[in-house]
Amino acid sequence: MEIGKGTHTITRRQLLKRAGTAAGALAFPAITPGRALGKDGAVAPSERIVLGGIGIRNRGGLVLSHMLNEPGVHFAAIADVRADRREAVKAMADAKNGDGSCATYRDFRELLARDDIDAVLIATGDRWHATASMLAAEAGKDVYSEKPCAMSIAQTQRLADTIGRTGCVFQAGTQRRNISNFVHAVELAQTGKLGRLHTLHASIYELTDRHDWLPAQPEPPREVIDWDMWLGPAPWRPFNQAYVDGGWRGFYDFDSGARLLDWGAHTLDLCQWANQADATTPVEYEPLDLPGDNAITCRYANGVKLVLRRTGWLDLGTCPVRFEGDDGWIETGDSGQTVVSAETLRAELPAPTLVGTAPESHARDFFDCVKSRGTPRANAAVMRQSHLACHAAALAWKLGRKLRFDPVKEEFVGDDEANRMRSRARREPWSV
C-alpha cells in the first residue's frame, strides 16, 4: 500500500516560506478592499467573503463568533447532522445579519454545491475534519479547519496533497501562530537569543485510546440526528447519545491519535516553528514510562530534543510550551504570561496584545489570504509536518516502544507494525 509523499517540493517550500519566520508584525496589513472607505465599515456585497459552516458547536461557535465580527465576512449557511445545532447556528447568524437569510442543511454536500459560498469553517470533530476539508477544497472552497486536521499519517498526507492540488487556501485552527506571546517566544528561539536550541517542550493532555463501544441506544430520526452522517468516514458502531454530546473524545475511531493531538497539534506545531523545522519532523520517538505522566521524547536529526509531556509545567495556562537553549529559556502559555530565564530576555519581549485561545487574529489572517490568495500561517504544509510528528509520537506511545521515522520517505524505519498503523480504512462512501 502506497502512502504517498507530497507534491512539488517547490510548492512546499513556497508554502513554508511565509510561515518560516515569525519576525515582524503579526499579520500583513489587511487586503480586504473597501475597508478604508468607511460607510460604517460596510463592505459591498461583491467584495464580501461568503462563509459557510460545517458542524459548529462549542469550539466552532467560539471561532464563528469572532468570524462574524470581521467586516467583509458574511455567514450564509450551516450544515449539521443535528437539528438543534442547525437552529442554534442559524439563530446566531441571523441575529448578526439582521435577517433570516442563513440557510440550513443536514447534508453538507448541498452547502458545498453552492457557487456563492467562498469559504467554509469546519468544526465537526476529529473524525470528519479531513474528509470535509478535502471535499470542500475539491468544490473550490477555501477552508478553515479545526484541529486536529487528520486522523492518521496517511490521511494527513492525503489532506495536504489535496489542498495543494486544488489551490485551496487552508488555515488549520492552531491559532497560536498568530498570538503574540507565542509568536514572540518563537522569535526569541529563531533569532538565537536563547543560544543554540537544545530542548523544546510541548504540553499534551491525558492520552487515551479506547476501543470499546458504549451501550447501543435506539437511533433518533435522521432529521433530528443523522447518526450515519455523524459517523461519516468512521467505522460503524451502534448509536449512543453520549458520543454526539461531546463524549467521543478518547475513542480511537473518533479521536485523532490517542488525544495527543488535542494539545499537541498546537504545542508541537509551535516547537517545530521555533526550531525552524517546518519542513521536517523529528526522527526518533520514545515513550517514557513515568508514573502519573504521559511523556514522549522525540529527537530531530540535528540533535534537538522535543519533549511531549503532560505534567511539570509552570502555571501559565493551557497549551504551554517551553524552549531551551544554551543561553537561556522561555516558557509561555494561554494565559499570555511568559517566564524567562533572565530578565534581559524579557526586554526583548513587547507586551502581549492578544492572549490565549482568542481566534481573531488567526481568523483575520485566513480571510486576508482568502482575498489575496496568500498563505496563512497555519497552512497545509506546516500542518502536514506537525501532524506527522504528532501521529508518530502517538503511535510510539500506543506501541510502548521507540520508533524511528524517516521524514523524507515518511515511513517508520524497521517497524512493520508501526508502518501498518499509519493508515485507517474509511467507511464508504466517504472516500476522498
Add this chain to the structure above:
Amino acid sequence: MERVTGGPVTGPAWIPEEPNAMPYSKHANAALVAALLLAATAVALLGQNAAPSLPDEAAKLVALLESNAPVYDKAMACRRLAVIGDKSAVPALASLLTDEKLATYARSGLEAIPGPAADDALREAVGRLHGELLLGVLDSIGKRRDPRAVEAVAQLLRSEEGRVAETAARTLGYVGTAEAAGVLRDALNEGPANLRPAVGTACLICAEKLEQQGDRRLALALCEAVRQTPVPKPIALAATHRAILARGREGLPLLAALLDSVDEDRFRLGLQVARELGAEACGTLTARFADRSAPRQALLIAAMSDVAPSAAVPVFIGAVAAQDPDVQRAAIGALGHVDSVAAVRPLIQALAPDNEDLRAAARASLRSLHARGAEAALLAGMKAADGEVRVELIGVLADRRYAAATDALLTEAGSPDENVAAAAFRALGDLAAPTHLPALVKLLLATNSDAVAVQAEAAVAAVAARLADPERRADSVLAALPSTDKPAARAALIRVLGGIGGQGAFAAIGAALGAADTEVKDAALRAMADWPDARAAQPLLSVVKSATDETHRTLALRGYVRLVRLTEDDDATATVRAYADVLALARNLEAKKLVLGGLADVAHPQALKLACEQLDDAAVRAEAAVAVVKIARATATTDPLGARAALGEVLETSPDQPVAAEARKILEQLGGPLESPAPASRLTKLFDGKTFAGWEGNLEWFRIEDGAIVGGSLTREIPRNEFLCTTREYANFELRLEVKLVANKGNAGIQIRSQRIPHHHEVVGYQADVAEGMWGSLYDESRRRKSLADPDPKVLAEVLKPTDWNEYVIRCEGKRIQLWLNGHQTVDYTEPDEEIPQTGLIGLQIHGGPASEVWCRDLEIAELP
C-alpha cells in the same frame, strides 16, 4: 501494554464538556481484551498455560471471524489482524466485505496486509459487489495502488450505479500508473459528459502520482487534456495550476495569461501560482502592475511582497503615492518587509498626518524594516522633519533601539517644541547610557514646560537605573543640586532622587526636608514618604512630630505607616511599638485611622491590646473595633483569653455595630465546643472500640463489650475505686464521649488532668462526675475532695437522660475547664490555684460500692494548641 483511560475528563474550557455519568475507568485497549480473550480460549482449546504466539493468535482471530461471534468481537478481530495478520487472514476478511457493519473493519485489514493476496481479494470483490460496499473496496484499492486492478476498475467507468463510476475514476487516479492515465484520458475525451468532473479530478490526482514517479511528460499531458475539456471551474483552474508548476519557468507565459484574465478566479489563481513559483515570477508580476484596477494592484503588491520583496521595491515606492488608499496601504505594508534603504523616504512621507490608517501602517513598517543603513536614514529623516513627523520618527528610533541616535536626541530634548522635546526624553529613557546622565540632568534643569519635565524626570531615573552600582546612580543628580537655586528645578531634582534611590539620594532628600522653600520641601516630603526602605522611618517620624502643616503631617504619617507595613518582620513587638509611637503623635482622625488600619494586620496580643485601648476614643471606636476583631480572629487560637477579653470589650463598646456580630461569631467559636460534626482531621479516637491499646488499669473490673469500655459489674460488689487511665498525658484538649450509668445506680466519673498515686489504687485530679445528683459537676478527686462547680439542677433535669447514653464534652484550656452534657453547658470553671497541674492523664472511674456498671463509648479527643 495496557492503555487505560484516566479518571474524570476535565480539560481546558474550550474542550466540549462531557456528560457526567461516564464510566470511563477500567476500559482497556480492546485489542488487549481480544488477545486475552483468545489467550483464554487458546488455553481452553490447547490446554497450554502460555499466551499464544502471533501466528497462533492470528489463526484464532480468523477462526473468530468465521464463527458466530458478536459484531463487536469481529470488529476488534479485524482491527488486530490489520496489525498482525498475513495472507492467511485474507479470505476471512474478504468474506466480510459484504457486511455493512463490518466492511470497514475488514478493509482495515485488507489495506494493511502486505502482499498480493489482499490485492487479489479486493480485485475479486470489485466483480461481485455493488453500491456503497463497492465504493469502499474501490477506496481501498486506491490506497494500495494496485496496478493490476486498472482493467477491472476501468470497466466500472461504464457503471450506471450511483457513484460507482466517479469513485472508479478516482481510484484510477490514485493508482497513478501510465495505464491508468491512458484510461482516464480516454474517458475524458470519449466518456459521458456527466462523468467529466470526476474524471478531470482523477486526471489531476494521477498527474500528481506520475510526477512523483518522475514521469513529468505524461503528467503534463494529462493536465493539458483536462484543460481542453469542459469541466467545472475549480477543476479547470487546478489543471492550469498544475500545468504551470509542472513547466516551471516555461509556465510563466501561462501565468501571465492568468494575471491578465478578466475573470477574477483566474486572476486570483495567478496570484497563488506566482507565490508558488517564487522569485522567478516576480518579473511577471511587476510587468503587469501598471494600469490595473486598484483592487488588483493591491493584491499584486501583496503577491510581490511574498515572492520577492526587494525586487519589487520600485513598484512599492511608486504605489505609496497612489490615489487609492487600499493600494497605498498595501504598498506601505510591503515596504516594511524589504531589504532596501530606499524604502525609508517614502515611508517617512507616508507619516504625514492626513490619514491615521496609513500613518499607522507606515509606523509599523518603519519599525520592522530590515535594511542596512535604515537607521541612519531614519535619523537623517528625523532631523529634517518637522512637527508631528519628527515626533513619530523619534518614537520609531526608540522602538528600533537605535542607540546611536542618542546625541541627536539630546539635541531634540532641548527643542522649543514641547511635543518633540517630550518625545525625545521618552526615547532617551529607552536608549541613553549612564554616561549621558550629566547631559540629561542639564536638559532637565533647562526645561520650562511641565509636560516635558515629567518625561525628563522619568528619563533620568530610567537611565540612572542602568548603572550597576546602586550607590552611584544618583551621582549626576546630586552633583547638579548645588548648581541651581530655582525652587522648581531643585524640586524636580529631589523628585528624581526619590525615583533613583541610594544613600546619597536619601541624605539629600533628608536635607531638603528642612528647606525653606515649600515647593522643595513638599517634593522632599513626598519622596521620603514613598521611600522604599526603613531608612525613611525616623525622618518621617520627625516630620510627624514637628510639622506645622497638617497636610505635611498626614503625608509623613501615611508614609510612615506604609513603611511599618512594608518592613514588618518577625518581631511583632517592634512593629507594635512603632505603631504606638506614631499613634501617640497622631492628632487627627485620619491619621489615627491610618495607623489602626496598619495595626489590624499585626496578629499579636500586643497589637490587640493597643487596638483595644483605642476603643475608648469615641471618634475612632469604629476603626478600632474593626482592628480588634481582625486581630482577635488571627490570635484566637494562640491567645484565646486575650482574644476573648478584647472581643468582650468590643461588644461592650459597640454592641449595635456590624462588627459586633463578627465579634460574637468568634466568641462562639472560642467559647463553645468545637463545631459539630467536628472535622475528622481534628478529632482522633481515644479508644479503638476493640482493645485497651493506649489504656492501663485493673482489667478485673474493666472490660470491652459491644464496642464500649465497661467498668464495674452488675453481679459483684465493687471493693474499692478503680480507674482505667490513658498511658499518656494531655494538657489542652476537648474530649467527647458517650457514657451510660446502668439504671443510674452507682457512682463513676471521667478523670482529666489526673495522676495515679504511686503504689495506690487512687487517682488525683479533676473529675467530670457521673452519678445521680452529680452528673455534670466538676469534682476534685483525692485532692480538694469537693465539688468545684455544679450545674443548675433545673437545666440538668431537662437535659439528662438518667438511664440512657449521654454525651459528655469536656474542654480544658489553660486554667479553664468546661463541661457539657447533651450539648448544654453544665460547668464553666477557671482554676484560681496556681499550684494545680494543668496536664495529666485521662481516666474512667468506677466507684467502690454495690454492684454497678458504667459504660463508655465513642471516646474522641482533639488536642488544642
